[in-house]
Amino acid sequence: MSALDVLGTVVMAAGGALSLLAAIGIVVFPTTLARMHAATKSASLGLALLAIGIGIVAEGWGLFAVGLLLAAFLFGTAPISGHMLGRAAYFAGQTEGLVHDDLAGVDLRPLHVVERAERGFSVPRWFLLLVVWVVFWRDPTVAVLAGGAIVAAIVEMLLTTTPGVTRVRPAAVIVFLVRYFGMVVVSNLRVAREVLNPGHDGIREAIVAAPLSTDSIFVATLVANAITFTPGTLTVELTDDPRVVYVHVLQFSSVEEIHEQVADLERLVSAAFAA
Amino acid sequence: MIETVILVVQVALGIGGLVALVRVIRGPSLADRIIGLDLLLLLLAGGVATTGHPEEDLLVPVLIVVTLIAFAGTIIVARFIEWRDTE
Structure with missing residues (x-):
């Protein structure tokens, strides 16, 4: 067995274990x-x-690249579905077990809509889409490249631009990703x-309102998304005015701890993407 | 050795699927059942991934379709729950 085989086997075993833990978790957790x-958290990382x-x-590097893309997809989408389902469950009245609830009494518009940004064409994003296309075809022939270039251009033109991103700092992006x-x-x-933990007595659930200081929708969205994968927290709602992210906490100890955690994350994201 | 680990992982995923079904059946709320179904689809995608072979052309489309359905399905039902409860 080569070193790569050992590494791959360990990664796979960890993925299988996490997937099984996720299944047990949804049965044994109380709410x-x-x-x-x-x-x-567990199911996304497990599958990735x-x-x-x-x-x-x-040792198929095409397959490895697909695995990485799938991971990126899961880490982008899992917080969204988690947020929407968590929000729906909260408003459906499933609030038992909360020791602290900042969302109580907050009047939130159901399914609120953020105003649309103007359309625009971004070459780096177009190139990123093209790379995704080629990785999924796993065979960069001229036809695949040409088809990808056209499809990526169409998708890019139909996309709305996200306001507030004026700069990307590669070094800070790497720090953030690590x-x-x-x-x-x-x-x-x-x-x-x-x-x-057999008694699950570490669970003390709470919903904490954490204020964000950024004025960029992009940074706020990225922070809200990333919170779902930071320790013990899950985004339930993000309001625009005032800009506050409501976080569900699994093992609650203090409001300050959560504020600190969110502010830390916001600093990292702002350093990487804010103007 | 690798084959054994893959087999163990597949068995673990199978057991996980059965366990997730418990939540789908027991509920009690629609959101709980959707959590279970979403997880079931991700475990299915994991099972498909463990059969992965670089020359297997079906693998990537199947993985994409299954994870997309899990994502879209969860969001649609979440919207439905909010719509039902605000009507």
Whole structure:
């Protein structure tokens, strides 16, 4: 067995273990919102590790790239579905077990709509879409490249631009991604520990309102998305005015701790993307 | 060795699927059942991924379709729950 085989096997085994823990978690956790922690955090990382692990073992670099793309897709979408389902569950009245609730009494418009931004064409984003296309075809022939260039251009023209991104700082982006990866691992370990803890007595659920200081919608969205994969927290709602993110906490100790955690994340994202 | 680990992982995913079904059946709310179904689809995608082979052309489309359905399905039902409860 080569070193790559060992690495791939370990990654895959971790993915399988996390997937199983996610399933156990959604059965043993006491409330809907607590179950969502297991379903979003553990299941996403579990599937991502499975796909990446099999890519390493098969030594098919195309498959490995697909695994990474799938991971990126899961980490982008899981917080969205988690947020929407958590919000729906909260408004459906599933608030039992909360020791602290900042959302109580807040009048939120159901399904509120943010105003549309103007359309625009961004070459870097077009190129990114083209790369995704080629990775999925796994065969960069002229036809694939040409088809990808056209499809990416159409998608790019139909997309709305996100206001507030004026600069991307590569070094800060790498710092953010490394820290973010660390947070993902820690948050999964904390959920796993709670699943395996027979009494689940570490669970103290709360919803905390954490104010954001950024005026960029892009940064606010990215922070809200990333919170779902940081330790013990899950975004339930993001309001625009005032800009506040409501976070569901699995193992609540203090409001200040959550404020600190969100502010730390916001600093990282702002350093990478804000003007 | 690798084959054994893959088999163990697949068995774990199968058990996970059965466990997730418990939540789908027990509920009690629609949101709980959707959490279970969403997870079931992700476990299915994991099972598909473990059969992965670079020359297997179906693998990537299946993975994309399954994860997309899991994502879109969850969002649609979440919207439905809010719509039902605000009507």
